[in-house]
Amino acid sequence: MNAKRNRGLTEEAATTAIDQACRMLRLPTIRGQFPDLAESAFREHMSYRGLLAELLLAECDDRARRRSERRIKAAGFPREKSLRAFDYDANASIDAATINTLATCEWVRKGHPLCLIGDSGTGKSHLLISLGTEAAMKGYRVKYVLATKLVNELVEAADDKQLTKTIARDGRVDLLCIDELGYMELDRRGAELLFQVLTKREEKNSVAIASNESFGGWTKTFTDPRLCSAIVDRLTFGGNIIETGTDSYRLAQTKVRAEAG
Numbered sequence: 001m002n003a004k005r006n007r008g009l010t011e012e013a014a015t016t017a018i019d020q021a022c023r024m025l026r027l028p029t030i031r032g033q034f035p036d037l038a039e040s041a042f043r044e045h046m047s048y049r050g051l052l053a054e055l056l057l058a059e060c061d062d063r064a065r066r067r068s069e070r071r072i073k074a075a076g077f078p079r080e081k082s083l084r085a086f087d088y089d090a091n092a093s094i095d096a097a098t099i100n101t102l103a104t105c106e107w108v109r110k111g112h113p114l115c116l117i118g119d120s121g122t123g124k125s126h127l128l129i130s131l132g133t134e135a136a137m138k139g140y141r142v143k144y145v146l147a148t149k150l151v152n153e154l155v156e157a158a159d160d161k162q163l164t165k166t167i168a169r170d171g172r173v174d175l176l177c178i179d180e181l182g183y184m185e186l187d188r189r190g191a192e193l194l195f196q197v198l199t200k201r202e203e204k205n206s207v208a209i210a211s212n213e214s215f216g217g218w219t220k221t222f223t224d225p226r227l228c229s230a231i232v233d234r235l236t237f238g239g240n241i242i243e244t245g246t247d248s249y250r251l252a253q254t255k256v257r258a259e260a261g
Contacts, residue, residue, distance in 0.1 A: 015035070018031075018034055019031055022034070027059055028062075029058050029059040029061075029062040029063075030055045030056075030058065030059050033055065033058050034055060037051065037054050037055060037058070038051065041054070067139075068136060068137045071136040071137075071139075071140075071141065071142065072133055072136045072137070072142075074136075074141070074142075074143075075132060075133075075136055075142040075143055075144050075177075076143060076144045076145065077129050077132065077133065077144045078129075078144070079129070080129075080133075081125075081126045081129040081130045081133065082130055082133065083099060083100075083103055083127075083130045083131075083134065085126075085130075086099070086123065086126055086127065086130065091122060091123055091244060091245060092245075093118070093122070093243060093244055093245035094123065094127075094242065094244055094245075098240075098242065099127065099131075099242075102114065102131055102240065102242075103130075103131065103134045105131075105134060105135045105138050105140065107206060107239075107240060108135050108138075108140050108174055108175050108206045110206075111201075111203055111204050111205050111206055112206060112238050112239050112240065113206060113207045113208070113209075113234070113235050113236065113237070113238070113239035113240070114131070114206065114207070114208040114209070114239055114240045114241075114242070115208075115209055115211070115235055115236060115239060115240070115241045115242070116128055116208070116209065116210040116211070116242050116244060117211055117213075117214055117215070117241065117242070117243050117244065118212065118243055118244030118245050118246065119212055119244075119245070119246045120212055122244035122245050122246070123244050124179075124210035124211075124212070124244050125179055125180075125210055127210075127242070127244070128144075128177050128179055128208055128209075128210045129144065129177070131208065132144055132175060132177045132208065135174065135175045140174035140175055141172065141173045141174045141175070142173060142174065142175045142176075142177065143170065143173045143175070143176050143177065144177040144179065145176070145177070145178060145179070146178075146179050146180050147178050147179065147180050147181040147182075147183070147184075147194075147209075148180070148183070148184050150178060150194065150197070151186060151190040151191075151193060151194055153166065154166065154167075154190070154193035154194065154196075154197065155189065155190060155193060158189075158193060163193070163196075167196060167197055167200055170197060171197075171200050171201060171204075171205065173205065174205055174206060175205070175206045175207075175208060176197075176201065176205070176206070176207050176208070177208045177209075177210075178207065178208070178209045178210070179209075179210045180210065180211075180212070181209045181210065181211040181213075181221065182211040182212050182213035182217070182218060182220070182221045183212060184221070185220060185221055185223065186221055186222060186223075187223075188223070188224055188227070191221075191222045191223075191224065191227050191228075191231070192227065194231070195227060195230060195231055195234070198231060198234040198235065199234060202234055202237075203238070207234075207235065209235060215232050215236070218231070218232060
């Protein structure tokens with residue numbers, strides 16, 4: 001009887017029924033696009049199957065986009081950065097082909113580390129955020145954090161006897177992006193806690209770091225030589241190392257603007 005009743009619906013009643021059904025089934029994209037797609041299907045003599053396929057594909061695409069947006073937001077990036085906006089001409093030290101290969105996120109799938117090493121203003125954070133964003137868009141769980149903030153979180157968790165829980169929580173993300181490693185000296189306790197995080201992730205989940213210090217200068221951050229060596233080993237074994245150089249792109253741009261003014 002429902003089928004007979006539905007065949008007798010007026011266009012207005014059918015439109016209302018579709019709207020209500022989309023609300024109940026939580027299909028906002030179909031609800032929003034149905035009027036235009038239905039009109040287009042009528043003009044182009046599209047089959048019922050064709051129209052249904054268009055609607056379902058639109059819903060799937062929109063859901064995928066919303067999931068990506070949620071993962072990007074959950075990562076906690078401090079600002080939006082994209083690889084499309086990166087100026088390779090301004091930094092000849094960085095090979096575009098290498099970065100494009102990293103953008104496939106195969107290294108994240110394999111749980112490999114990534115190290116971005118270079119002076120301030122050479123694009124380390126831009127690449128770190130951009131590659132992290134690419135990973136989030138491809139379905140990976142990502143977390144961005146400053147090195148000092150991460151260490152402070154670990155120290156507080158240890159004081160509250162929540163360290164295991166905190167490390168396990170961070171261990172669930174597929175890619176941990178640690179920015180500004182090397183800007184501040186870490187005491188032995190902080191360095192040991194960071195080492196625990198890196199050890200927990202080794203060969204299972206990826207870590208990407210950006211540092212203004214070459215590996216040889218990390219003893220200024222990790223004052224225990226043995227611990228420093230062990231941390232460098234965790235971050236370089238089987239991983240990718242990108243050196244962004246010493247010429248500051250930001251400083252060059254500032255000079256250009258000053259001269260233009």
